[in-house]
Amino acid sequence: MNTTNKAASKPAYLPRTLFTDPGARAFIAPQRYIQGPGVLDSLGRYLSLTPATHAGLFMSAGGVERFAKRLNASLTSAEIKADLLVFAGECSLTEIDKQVAAIQATTIDVLVAVGGGKCVDAAKAIAYRLGVPLVVVPSLASNDAPTSAVSVLYSDDGVMAGAEFYPENPVFVLVDTAIIASAPERYLVAGMGDAMATWYEAATCLSNPAARNVLGTRPTLAATAIGETCARTLFEQGVAAAAAVRDGAVTQALEDIVEANTLLSGIGFESGGLAGAHAVAQAFTQFQHVEENFLHGEMVAMGTLTHLLLDQRLDEARRVAAFFVAVGLPVHLGQLAVDAADADVLEALAKVALGSGLLANIPRPVDAVAVMAALRSAHEIGHELTAASGSSAYDRLHS
Numbered sequence: 001m002n003t004t005n006k007a008a009s010k011p012a013y014l015p016r017t018l019f020t021d022p023g024a025r026a027f028i029a030p031q032r033y034i035q036g037p038g039v040l041d042s043l044g045r046y047l048s049l050t051p052a053t054h055a056g057l058f059m060s061a062g063g064v065e066r067f068a069k070r071l072n073a074s075l076t077s078a079e080i081k082a083d084l085l086v087f088a089g090e091c092s093l094t095e096i097d098k099q100v101a102a103i104q105a106t107t108i109d110v111l112v113a114v115g116g117g118k119c120v121d122a123a124k125a126i127a128y129r130l131g132v133p134l135v136v137v138p139s140l141a142s143n144d145a146p147t148s149a150v151s152v153l154y155s156d157d158g159v160m161a162g163a164e165f166y167p168e169n170p171v172f173v174l175v176d177t178a179i180i181a182s183a184p185e186r187y188l189v190a191g192m193g194d195a196m197a198t199w200y201e202a203a204t205c206l207s208n209p210a211a212r213n214v215l216g217t218r219p220t221l222a223a224t225a226i227g228e229t230c231a232r233t234l235f236e237q238g239v240a241a242a243a244a245v246r247d248g249a250v251t252q253a254l255e256d257i258v259e260a261n262t263l264l265s266g267i268g269f270e271s272g273g274l275a276g277a278h279a280v281a282q283a284f285t286q287f288q289h290v291e292e293n294f295l296h297g298e299m300v301a302m303g304t305l306t307h308l309l310l311d312q313r314l315d316e317a318r319r320v321a322a323f324f325v326a327v328g329l330p331v332h333l334g335q336l337a338v339d340a341a342d343a344d345v346l347e348a349l350a351k352v353a354l355g356s357g358l359l360a361n362i363p364r365p366v367d368a369v370a371v372m373a374a375l376r377s378a379h380e381i382g383h384e385l386t387a388a389s390g391s392s393a394y395d396r397l398h399s
Contacts, residue, residue, distance in 0.1 A: 024217045025217055027220045027223055027267075028270060029169055032171065033147065033173045034174050035177060035259060035262075039174055039176050040070055040178075041073075042074065043071055043112070044075045044077050046172065047080055047112075048080070052080060052110035053109060054081040054107050055109075055111070056085050056103060056111045057072075057084050058112065058122075060089060060115055064086060066139075067137075067139075071114070083106065083108060085099060087122060090158060092154050092161075096125045100129045103126070108132060109133075111127040111132050111135070112135045115140075116140045116142060117143045117152075125153075128164075135172055135173075136174070140180065140188075140191070141180045141188050141257070141258045141262055142261075143190070143194045143261070144191075144266035146175070146266060147270075151163060158288075158291060159291065175258060177254060181248050185328075185397060186397040188242060188254075189327050189328050191297055192257065192260075192261060193329045194261065194300045195230050195234060195261045195264065196300075196324075197278065197300050197303065198226075198269050199228050200308060200311070201272065201274050202219055202224045202227040202269070204273075204311055204362055207363055208361060208362065211361035212273065214270045214273065219271060219272045219273045220271055223267060223271035226267050226268045227264070229260075229264055230264035235323060237257050238257060239326050241257035273361060275307055275358050275361040275362055276359055276374075278303060279359050280299075280302065280307070281299040281303040282356050282358075283350070283353040286348065286349075289337055290338065298329060299336065301329040305320060305321055305331065306375050307374075318385075321378075321382055321385050322385060325382075325386060325389060327393055328394045331385060331386060333375070335398075346376070347372060349372075350371035350375070
């Protein structure tokens with residue numbers, strides 16, 4: 001189909017308050033989720049379940065080299081035409097507008113995003129503007145972006161610049177665990193950092209009648225239960241899954257953690273709600289050296305410890321920190337290259353975290369002093385644990 005008219009008629013993005021009924025609960029998710037080793041080669045068969053006849057394959061230059069031949073073979077076998085669209089690397093409005101302009105005059109009727117978080121988020125924005133469905137094929141399990149209807153946007157220089165929210169989630173998400181198993185361990189571990197926040201933020205939102213999820217509604221019991229399962233899976237299988245990736249092996253533990261990082265965390269955060277962990281993670285991105293050298297889930301890990309202390313859950317903060325030490329996630333500010341002794345830095349972090357609006361979901365007043373105190377306490381807990389048990393996992397991932 002020609003997408004020109006559809007693109008011209010759509011607003012740039014939907015506001016956060018997509019669902020505006022007072023006190024309503026809302027739950028959203030992708031239509032289909034498929035996970036397993038080798039499922040990349042079945043893309044054509046799955047697309048044949050839809051009306052698609054002409055796919056745009058959206059990926060980085062590296063993705064083209066790694067995946068294009070297999071994807072083209074799969075689509076050809078299903079008699080689906082394919083065009084390659086190369087992602088330049090930054091999920092910015094400049095990149096999004098450039099891709100939309102290039103695709104608008106084509107007959108592409110489905111967009112297939114293959115890659116990491118920024119590639120996937122850019123594809124969501126492009127697909128929405130073009131009015132075509134989106135299929136996501138993540139090449140990493142480093143965050144929970146693949147299943148959601150939200151894109152995190154960045155400036156052309158890589159600084160976080162906001163978010164866009166869409167009326168529909170991807171039509172399906174296809175996760176090839178053989179590809180995940182071949183990626184560096186650090187990415188899977190970062191995904192665990194992002195996923196661990198899901199349960200704690202959703203539980204906080206559920207306990208606070210004034211809290212709202214990403215949709216602008218009350219969280220559902222279903223999303224909160226999914227978040228709890230996500231955390232339990234991480235505690236039970238996280239260490240074994242990291243070991244499997246080091247060996248390049250697809251094991252039951254890896255399958256479970258990939259699902260937790262991708263599906264459970266994705267549904268859980270979107271319909272369950274965000275709070276302190278992601279507010280603090282967003283604050284870390286203001287420092288260029290942190291944004292350039294650390295992954296989203298690594299920042300969220302430090303944010304989760306801070307969130308638990310703001311939520312007055314000291315024992316749980318210690319439990320989570322011990323897990324983070326075991327898998328190699330940051331547990332003190334030094335492991336994110338941030339000087340804990342610099343009060344100006346802590347104050348800047350606190351101000352940006354407060355400015356996100358997410359801290360309003362915590363059911364007690366939170367100000368900059370409280371955020372700074374929680375950051376310091378989280379930092380001290382992390383130092384205490386690494387002094388006692390070392391930081392070999394973190395050192396291995398960051399060597």
